[in-house]
Amino acid sequence: PVDQSVDLAGVRLKNPIVVASGTFGFGREYGQFYDLSELGGICAKGLTLHRREGNPPPRIAETPMGILNSVGLQNPGVDAFIEHELPELRKHDLVVIANISGNTPEEYGIMCEKLSEAGVDMIEVNISCPNVKAGGLAYGTKPELAAEVTRVAKEHATVPVMVKLSPNVTDVTEIARAVADAGADALSLINTLRGMRIDVNTRRPILKMNTGGLSGPAVLPVAVRMVWEVANAVDLPILGMGGVAKGEDAAQLMLAGASAVAVGTACFADPYAPIRVRDGLAQIACAQGLDKVSDLTGGVRPW
Ligand code: DOR
Structure with a gap:
């Protein structure tokens, strides 16, 4: 077994x-x-300093190739998470990642x-929520602000x-470099x-x-392209995401440069x-004669 x-x-x-x-x-559910x-691991639902109701409904729209959401960071606030949710998560053996959004760098x-x-x-620092005015995408699309946060x-x-990066930019490597220079330990991409x-x-x-923000099968090729671009631009581990539904999708993101x-x-x-x-990915690694799934990371071959 791999x-x-x-x-x-x-x-x-x-x-x-x-x-x-x-x-x-x-x-919980x-x-x-x-x-x-x-x-x-689990990346928990996005947290803000104070509880938020989120945006007014309708805030979910299905499409044939994905889901549009404009939830707007509905959440009980960081203190409620720490008091009521984190202890429950800790009963399981998995890595717990908190996702946070702020109105100001100080809130982060x-x-x-x-x-x-x-x-x-x-901690996953969300600078790429497309559905809020203050903070959110404003930080994720400007290198200086991304670096400051x-x-x-x-x-x-x-x-x-x-730091969680946005696909709603022309040059993601510019943001990735700014965030890397500011001391980030890892990058996650893509948001919606x-x-x-x-x-x-x-x-x-x-x-x-x-x-709203589009997620699901439609964005997988965008995610693969962006992970590949970022992996070639900065020397940081990457958590890749976007439209993953089977082992082959995950393998593409890992070959492009994602560590997870x-x-x-x-x-x-x-x-x-x-x-x-998980099982499909292990099967692919096995079929390719690898000892470790992690050997897929960055393994895309040049033409
Ligand atoms: O698509 C998204 N929706 N991305 C985020 O970062 C936050 C979320 C929301 O709550 O709107």
Whole structure:
């Protein structure tokens, strides 16, 4: 059997499969399907300093090739997560990654301090939410702001800081370099790709916010391309994600340069998707005669 363990910025995962932020909530509801210890890790639903209701509905629109969301960071706030959710997650053997968004760099700093002290394994600094005005995408599309948030997060965190990048940019390597120079320990990509759907009969956008972030099968090739570009530009470990639903999808992201892979939208149709991806990936590594799944990372060959 192939060795499935991987290292992500010094954090060991028993296998490279993580559930993406926003898809397993805080893990609670999924314990009924299988033991969360089957997973390499969980990125918890995005947190803010104070609780948020999120954006007005409708805020989910399905399309044939993915889901548009404009949720707007609905969450109970970082303190409630630490008090009520983290202890539950800790009953399982998996890496716990907290995803955070702030209105200011200072808010990121405060959350990094609280979450480090509470004992999460890693912090995913979200600078790429397409659905909020303050913070969010504003930080993820400008190299100086992305760097500033990263610096403040690093100053206040005692666990590895992974910065989540946006696909809604022309040159992702510019942002990746700025974030790397500011001290990030790892990068995760991609967040959702801005999109829109219109109801032809009412002539109104389906989403109350008009636009949302697209996830699911449609974005996999975008994710593979961006992971590959970033892996070639900076020397940081990458958590790759975007439309992963089977082992082959995860293998593509790893060959492009990812050290681990997150499964997101596929979880909505099938909570077992991460398990299927994990086993399919191990099978591919095995069939290629590898001893370790981690040997896939960066293994894409030049033409
Ligand atoms: O697509 C997304 N939706 N990306 C995020 O980072 C946050 C989330 C939301 O809550 O809107």
